[in-house]
């Protein structure tokens with residue numbers, strides 16, 4: 175019996191910015207329903223990897239398959255409709271819209287293709303409740319606090335109703351209690367079968383969350399393994415602490 | 418505004434227009450009203466792309482002129498009636514809008530704006546050299562004899578323009594609260610985020626440029642009958658393009674009512690100044706108002722009203 179195909183299969187991915195190689199021949203895979211941690215020092219290429227997976231950037235070499243389908247040259251909105259969702263490290267709210275309307279967009283566009291049009295507003299409110307933003311549903315999203323903006327960023331990714339969610343430092347700047355809140359949300363989502371790639375600098379969160387961790391350094395994958403294996407990996411220590 | 422109230426107001430305005438033609442003879446007023454309505458229609462059209470979608474178009478006059486010259490060409494070739502000419506003008510304007518969108522899909526910000534300007538120049542050059550429609554020397558239009566039950570042809574044109582403008586306002590309002598409208602707003606706010614929310618940004622931008630172009634083509638289609646003599650200078654007038662940008666900015670681009678308010682305000686002032694002072698001052702008025710609003714109230718009149726309401730609430 176062969177192993178089931180992974181949900182996401184990134185092979186030999188290379189991305190350059192001019193002469194600078196941001197990702198160099200990186201392989202990455204995520205199984206259906208898996209929880210993967212993606213870590214690495216600043217500038218190691220994590221966000222660039224997410225940009226390539228979500229389609230915000232096209233990679234120069236290598237291939238990306240999602241659910242058996244080649245998505246390497248697919249536009250981002252089509253990937254979103256297939257169920258690839260991402261949150262942005264630097265929040266990008268739809269600033270002219272209320273918090274609720276921010277969720278309507280992915281619900282009406284990305285999720286509708288798969289889930290059909292149910293009660294969009296109800297769904298949006300449920301999502302806001304689960305993430306703790308219900309009280310500001312009618313507020314303008316441009317006026318949110320940094321913390322609430324991060325929550326909105328995550329909520330909007332959830333509104334895509336993803337099969338794979340990539341969360342790019344969603345917990346930066348949150349208090350310890352809020353980090354736990356977000357962790358619970360992501361764990362609950364994962365329980366429903368959604369695969370999650372978590373990019374995070376808060377080690378406590380990544381270690382607790384991830385079943386497997388991939389470490390990037392200067393565009394290279396330098397380690398991969400369970401949280402325990404990663405903690406005791408000398409290469410990883412070197413990358414984080416410097417020589 | 419509630420839907421019932423909105424449609425009620427539209428119906429009342431239409432009825433008001435009809436009543437006016439029954440009691441008021443003086444053709445001057447219909448001339449002035451026609452120009453104000455034409456500017457309103459252009460402003461509403463501009464706002465679909467400029468306000469809702471966030472792409473600034475400097476070439477509005479070219480779409481308007483395409484509508485006008487479609488009328489000139491088809492009138493000469495086939496002698497079509499006005500309603501068909503308006504449809505044709507809309508179709509040609511929409512096609513040009515689609516073409517513009519297709520060629521500039523990946524241009525952003527100032528580059529897109531410059532491309533619209535370049536497009537306008539290309540189209541004007543083409544029309545100026547097309548002798549069938551009069552080329553640079555222009556073409557005369559005969560005013561048709563029939564004007565339905567109206568007292569004069571200009572009265573009928575005024576009613577036609579009123580109807581077209583109200584239709585455009587209704588479309589713009591429906592659009593702004595629809596799924597499509599939210600997709601356009603998402604593009605305006607952040608294109609990358611819009612894509613990752615599943616919004617097909619390239620396709621929606623095409624829809625937006627096409628609808629804008631079609632509305633402007635419609636606005637231009639009756640113009641040859643209104644002026645009875647069209648040449649590139651009048652049809653591609655910079656004033657048309659400036660008004661189409663300035664009026665939504667002054668009224669407020671974020672809301673469907675913004676361009677309507679801006680056009681009615683600025684358009685009326687222009688018509689008043691035209692008779693009381695001089696028509697040379699028109700450009701000055703819109704220029705000064707634009708500068709004042711951009712510096713003091715970038716959200717336009719709608720933004721000012723909103724701010725005032727919020728302050729009263731809290």
Ligand SMILES: Nc1ncnc2c1ncn2[C@@H]1O[C@H](COP(=O)(O)OP(=O)(O)O)[C@@H](O)[C@H]1O
Nearest residue numbers: 191194196214215216217218219220221222223
């Ligand atoms: N659009 C871009 N243009 C040029 N260089 C970029 C761009 N995006 C990222 N980079 C560079 O690529 C490297 C990796 O960046 P990034 O993926 O954001 O790292 P991380 O998310 O791991 O901190 C950095 O050196 C960054 O400066």
Ligand SMILES: [Mg+2]
Nearest residue numbers: 220221222263
């Ligand atoms: Mg990053």
